[in-house]
Amino acid sequence: MNSRPDLTGRLISVVGRRVSAANEDWRGRWLSYLPTVAFLVLATIAAVTSDAFLSQGNLSNLFRQIVTNGLVSLGMLTVILSAGIDLSVGSIVALAGIVAAGLLNILPWPLAIPLAVGVAMIAGGINGTLVAGFRLPPFVATLATMSAIRGFVYVVSETPITPTDMTFGRIVASSVGPVPTPAIFMICCFMVVSLFLSRTTMGRAIYAIGGNEEAVRLSGINVRAHIMLAYLISGLFAGLAGVILASRVGIAQPSVGSGLELDAIAACVIGGASLAGGRGSVRGTFAGVLLLGLISNLLNLYNVQAYYQQIFKGALIVLAVLARRREG
C-alpha cells in the first residue's frame, strides 16, 4: 500500500521542480516545495484515511476524468507560449463532439472521427487567421469565436446527438490493464507535444515568439505562420478532447465544454506558464492538470459538500502555487 502515494507524489513533484527553477535564493527554493509537500501530505492522508482513494477504480477515474482538461491544456499551452490565449476551446470541444456524432451516423468511425477533428482544426485556423493574419488581440479574437462557434454548434444541432455506431465509444471506454485507453492516449500526446516544443525548430520558434516576437521577426523567421500553427494545434487538441468526451458519455451535447477554457489556462499557469508568453512547460502543465484533477477527486472522496468544495478548491489552488512568483 505504500508504493502508490509515492507515484502520485512523484507526479506532483514535477510541479515542485518547475517552480524551483524560477526561484533563485534558498528561501525561494524551500518555499517552492510547499505545493509538493502539501500535496504529498494530502495524498498520504487520503491514502491512509480513505480506502477508496487508492482503489483501482478511483485512480482510473482520476485519470479518465483529467483527459478532457489534459488535451485541451496541451493546445492551450502551445498558444500561451506564443503569447496568445484561446478562449474558444470549450466551443470547439462542443463542435467536434456534435460533428463527430452526426458523422458517425453516416460514416464509419475511422473516417468520421478524423473529419470531426479536422473541422475543429478549421476553427483553430480561423482563430489563427484572426490573430496572425488580422493581428487582432488573441483575447478578443478567441472571445469572438467562442461566441460564434457556440452559436454555430447550436445551428448545426440544437439537441444532443446520440451516435449509432458505438465502436469508437467502446474504444474510449476500454482500458489497458488498469489504465483507461484515453489516458494513455493523452499521455502520448503530452510526450509528442513535449518533443515538438523542445526538439523541433517550429516548437522553439513558438517559444521564442512568445518571448520576443520582434526579435524572432528580425531573425528572419515567419512569425505569422508559427502563430497560425499554435492555434491549429489548439484546435486539434480541443477537437480530440471533443470527440473523446462525446464518445465517453455516449452523447454529443451542444452545450458541453463551457468554462473549459479557464480550467485549461489554470492548468498551464499553475504549471509555470506565463500569460505574457514564452514561459511554460509540458511537464508543468501535466502537473497542473493532475493537481486540478486530484483536488476535485479528493474533495469528492471526502464527501465535502459542493459549496465548501468551491472554497477548498480555491484554497488548495492558492496553496499549491503559493511559492510561485508573480509573472504578470
Add this chain to the structure above:
Amino acid sequence: MNSRPDLTGRLISVVGRRVSAANEDWRGRWLSYLPTVAFLVLATIAAVTSDAFLSQGNLSNLFRQIVTNGLVSLGMLTVILSAGIDLSVGSIVALAGIVAAGLLNILPWPLAIPLAVGVAMIAGGINGTLVAGFRLPPFVATLATMSAIRGFVYVVSETPITPTDMTFGRIVASSVGPVPTPAIFMICCFMVVSLFLSRTTMGRAIYAIGGNEEAVRLSGINVRAHIMLAYLISGLFAGLAGVILASRVGIAQPSVGSGLELDAIAACVIGGASLAGGRGSVRGTFAGVLLLGLISNLLNLYNVQAYYQQIFKGALIVLAVLARRREG
C-alpha cells in the same frame, strides 16, 4: 431623427481614435476607422429600419443594461493596467448582492449598501494580498478566489434573498429625465477613474507598474501597495455593480454574475487595453462597454434568433476591432 445616430456615432468613434493611436502607417490609420464606420453604418441602419431603436425606452434600456458591465470593467481596467487580471469579479458581484440584500432586512439602506460594498472591497483586498503579498500569478490567484468566494456566497445563503426595504431599489429604478440613475452614476464613476488614472500619482504609478514593474521599483515607488490598490478598486466596483444589480432585478441570487469577467475583460481589450499591462484607457473601455451593449441591443431589436445572435456577436466583435493590432 438625424441627430441621434450622430451621438451614438460620436460615442463609438472614441474606439476609432484609441485604435488609431496604435497604428503608425496610413493604411493602419484608415483601417482603424473601420469599426467606427461599421458601427455608424449599423446604428444608422438601425435607426432607419427599426422604429424601436431610437425610442426613448430602448435607448434608456441600452444604458440601463450596460451599467453592470460598465462598473465591473472600470475595476478590471485598473487591474489590467497594473499587468494583472481579476477573474473573481463575478463572484464579488454576487457576494455584494447577497450581503446587501441580507443587511437591508436589518439595517437602513444608507448603512447596508456601504457595508456590502465594504465586504466586496475585503474580497478585493484578499486578491491584492495574494498577488502583491504572496506574488501569485494574478490569473491563478483570482481564479482561486473566484471559486472560493462563490462557495462562500452559497454558504452565506444558498437561496435568493429578496430585500424588504425597497428604497434603494426605487433609486436604482429611477431616471433623471430619460437617463436611468444608475447610468448617471456609472458615467460619474468613469470620470472619477479617468481623473484618478491620469491625474494622480497613484494612477500614474499603476500605469507604470504595468509597463515595467522593475523600473518603477527602482524609482522608489512602493509597487506592492499600488498593486493592492488596483485590486481594492476592482473589488469596490464589482461591489457597486453587485448592489446595483441586485436592486435592479429586485432580488439577490447567489448564482449571479458568472461569466461577467470575460465581458469586462473584453470591454477593456476592445477599448485598447493590453493584457500585458500598462496600456489601456478609460475612454476606450467606455467605448468597449458601449459597443458590447449596442451589439446585444441591436441583435435583440432585429429579433435575430438566439443562436445566430451568438454568431453575429462574434462577427461584430471581430469587425469592431479589426484594425487593432495584436498586442499580446
Add this chain to the structure above:
Amino acid sequence: MSQADAPAPVPTAPRLEMRGISKRYDATRALRGVDLVVQPGEIHAIAGENGAGKSTLIKVLAGAVARDAGTIKIDGLETELPSPHAAHQAGIRVVYQEFSLVPHLSVAENILLGQLPSRAGGMWIDWKAAARLASAALDSLGFDVPNVRRPVESLPVSQRQMVEIAKAMLERPRILVLDEPSAVLSGGDLDRLFNAVRALRDAGTTVLYVSHRLDEVFQIASRITVLKDGGLVGTVDSASIDQPGLVRMMVGRELAEIYPARSASVGEPVLRVRNLSRSRAFREVNLDLAPGEILGVFGLVGSGRTDVVRAIFGADASTGEMTLDGRPYRPRSPGDALSQGVAMLSEDRARDGLVLQLSLRDNLSLASFSRMSRLGVISKSQQRALVTDEIAEVGIRAPSINALVRRLSGGNQQKVVVGKWLLRGARVLLLDEPTRGVDVGAKADIYRIIASLAERGKAILLVSSELPEILGMSDRILVMRGGRLVGEFSRHEATEERLLAAAAGVVEGAAA
C-alpha cells in the same frame, strides 16, 4: 573640409548602394534622401548626433522598417528588402542598438535563432551541436560567456551584447551592421571585437559601424558617413579628417574640451561601505564617498560593479556595514534608499530604467512625483514646467513631452534616464554607465551637469566602461576585478594602461 566622394573608381559595383533613402514617422522626418555607398571589404562608420537617423537607416537596410523613398542596390543589383527575412536572405546581419534577444531562451538558442542545427532529415534539433556551435561562435570572437545553456535574461548587459554580436557573425555575412556594439563593452572585449571585425573584412565582408566613441571610429573605419537631422552631411576618408573635424561635421559647431575643469574640494565621507558582500557577485567591498567627490569605478565586463551599486541602492540584498552621515544605513528597498538621499541610475535602460510605452512626461516624473503633486494629485502645470526644464537641461530631442519613449532614438532614451534622476536629485548619486549611447555633444552637457552637482556638494559614484570618461571625470578611481576591489588610483596616478592592467589582473597595476 574635404567632402571626399568615393575614392578611386572601383572596377566592381559597390557592395551596398543606398540612394535617396527617406523615412518619416508622423511628424518626424527621420531620414531625408540619404545616400550611402560602401565597397566590399570596407569598414564604414556612420556618425551623427542622437536622433540623426543612424538606426533608422540601418533598419531600412535590414528590412525592419519600410522606407518611403529611395533605392537599394547590393552588388549592383537593385533589391527591395521588404522584410527582415529578405534582408537575411541577402546576407545582411545586424546587431541592433536595442537588444533583440529572447529573454527566457538560452544563449545558444538565441545565437542560433532561426538556424538551429537539426538531425534526422531536418526535423529534430541537435542540442549538442547547437551548444557546440554557439560556444564556438563566442570563442572565435574571444568572448567569455561561460555557459551557453543559461537563459540570456540572467546575463549582465555586456554579455548580452556579446550574444548579439555572436549571433550576427555566426555565418560570414555579406554585410554586417553593428549599431553601438561597444557601448557596454570594455578594454579587451572591444579589442577582440575589432580583431574579429577586421578578420571578417579581410574575408570580404562589408561592415557598417555606428558608435559615439569617436576614437573607436578612427581606429576601425576607413571611411565615415555623417548624418545630421535625418540628412546627409557627407562621407569622408577617416585618414583625411581628425576628431575635432568630425565633431564639427556632426554637431555643426566647434566643441571644446568635453570634460569640464574640476577643482576637487573633498570633505568628510558621507557614505562608508565596509565589507559589503553578496554571494556569487562580489566580496568585501570597502569604499568611502565624500560630498563633492566623483569616484570612478572601472572594471572589465562582469567584474561586479553593477552588483555593488545595486546593493548600495538596496535593489539587491547584501551583507556588510554601510553608514550614511555616520549613521547606519541599511536600505530595505530602493524606496528606502531614495528617502535617505541615495539614488541610482541603472545601466540597462530598457530593463530597469524606462517604461517604454509611457510618455516622456511620465518617465521623467516617475521618481519625482512628490515635487509635482499635492495630496497625490499631479499639478499638470508644475509637471510640465519641471519636465520641460529637464528636457532642455539634458538636451532630449523629442516632438513633445507626450511622445512615447519607445519612439525616441537610443541616445535620447538614455538622456531620459539621466534626466529622471537629475530631476529627482539626491545627496548620493550612483551612476552606472550614464552616457551609454549618448552623442559627444550631449555627453559634454551631461559631464558638465555631473561636475556642477559635485561642485554643489553631491557625492557621485561613476561606474563606466569607457576609459576616457573615467579618466576625464573622476577624482579618484577604484578598479574591480572578479567581484573584488583590486586597485585605487588618484586622478594623477591614473592612466589608461594602469587601469587596464589592474582590471585585467596584470601584476604591475595591482596597487591595493
Add this chain to the structure above:
Amino acid sequence: SSSNPTAAPGSSKTIKIGMANLTLCCAYFIGMSNAVQDEAKNYSNVQVLVTDGGGDVAKLTSDIEDLISKKVDGIIISGGPIESAPAALAALKAANIPIVMVDRKLKGGDYTSWIGPDNYAIGQEVGDFLKTKLNNTGKVAVIRGGPADNSIGSDRTSGLHSKLDGTGITIVTYSDWGSWSTDGGKKAMEDLLAKNSDLSAVFCENDSMCLGAQSAITDAGKTSSIVVAAVDGQKEALKAILDGTNYVATGRNDADQIGRAGLNRLMGILAGGVVPHDTVLPSPLITKDNVVKYYDPNSTF
C-alpha cells in the same frame, strides 16, 4: 398536437409575442421555446420574438425590457432554474402586458397565468416506484443538478426523500453537482461508484445526468445490479427505457406540451378569455409498461 386556433383579436393586425428564455442552454428549454414558436404557426398573424438570457437574470430582465420597448402584446417567460425576477415582472405589469409563465413559476411578482409541472409530485412518483422496485431495501444514490437556489431540482429530490426516508432504503447524495449535463452525470457516477460498491439505484434530478450515470454504470459492468431513474422524459432516456435497459423510469415533464399549452394560454388571454391562474400539468411516470405511448424518435427533446 395543435389546438384549434382561436380567433385572435383584430386578426388583420400582427400580434407580437415575446418568448423570454432565461437560458437556451439545454435540450429541455430549447424544446420548450421551439414548441412555442411551432404552435404559433397555427395562427396566421402571430410573430414570436425569442430572447436568450444566457443564464443571467439581469440579461433576462434586459431582454424583457427590450421586448417591452418593442411593444409585444403578451409575453411567455421560461425562467429556467431561477427563483424570481421581480423587476422584470414589475416592468411588465407597469406596461400592462399579460404574462404567461411556463415551467417555472417565478416568485416575487404578479403574473397572469402559469402552466407547469409539480416537481415535488414527480419526485414522489419516482420515489414510490423505486421503493417498490427495490423491495424497501438497498442504497440509492442521488445526483443533484446545481446549487439550491434552483428549487426545481430541490423539489424533485425532496419528493423522493419524502417517500424513501424512514424506509429500509438509505440515500447517499453526491457531494458535488452533476451540472444538469450528461458529462457531469457521468463524472458524478464514476466518483460514486469508486466509493460505494453496494448501490442498487440512482436518482438524478434530470435525464441528461442519468444518461451519463447509466453510461458510467455500464463501463463499470454493473448494469445488472444498479437501476437508474430520473425526471424529464428526454428522448434518449425513453429509448433506454424502451430498450429494456437498467434505465427503469422517468417522471414525464414534457417541454413540448408545456410550451404549446403556454402559447395557447396566452392567445386565450389576448382574445379576452378567462383563464385559470395556475395550471399543473400532469406528469405521469414513464416505465417500460407505458413508454411506447410517449416515445417519439423525431421529437426535439
